[in-house]
Amino acid sequence: MECKLAVSMMHDYLDDDLPGSQQRELKEHLLSCPDCRAKFKELEQTDLLLFSMMHHTPSASDDLMGKIMGALPPAKKEKRFLAWIKSHPAVTAASFFLLVMLMSTLTFRNQDNQLVVKGNDLDQVVIQGDTVIVPNGTKIAGDLTVENGKTRVYGEVNGNLTVIDGSLYKASTAQISGQVKSIDQTVSWIWYKLTHLFPDAVYR
Ligand SMILES: [Zn+2]
Structure with a gap:
């Protein structure tokens, strides 16, 4: 199997979209190809990170996440955004850390409501x-x-x-x-940061 095909199968696999027979093919390839094995680990980690972000217990930042998603261009935005994130796992682990930091900073900022x-x-x-x-x-x-x-x-x-x-x-x-x-300001600031962190996700 070509590595290119293996990678696209990994995405499907992590989306629960890969039929059983192909799962076996993918596993065989992973056993024989260290590069793809490393890639798969990366993808799996990003997937986990995303999953925990989307499914963690409700808090103030959920609303913020919703706002971010709402600020994204319409049309399949969430799916496309997530797909893009998944295809850039190395960038995103760092970026999400940054984003979470940002969110906590913003929560602070918002309390300073002086006219x-x-x-x-x-x-x-x-x-x-x-x-x-x-x-x-x-x-x-x-x-x-x-x-x-x-x-x-x-x-x-x-x-x-x-x-x-x-x-x-x-x-x-x-x-x-x-x-x-x-x-x-909260949304714009995050939006600003997002467009600078992931320019090709937003303006593709
Ligand atoms: Zn490979």
């Missing part, structure tokens, strides 16, 4: 508690960025409006000349 308002023309903005209001009839010159708060726009923003980790309400009177962006 941050950035812009050139903040005199016009009304801040009540964690709510940032652009009142009707006011014009904000330039960009406005609100982090960790509720943004309610009734007037004009002559620039970009960016809402990070918060909600945005635009009244019918609201006019925003630039781009309106709503960013969930």
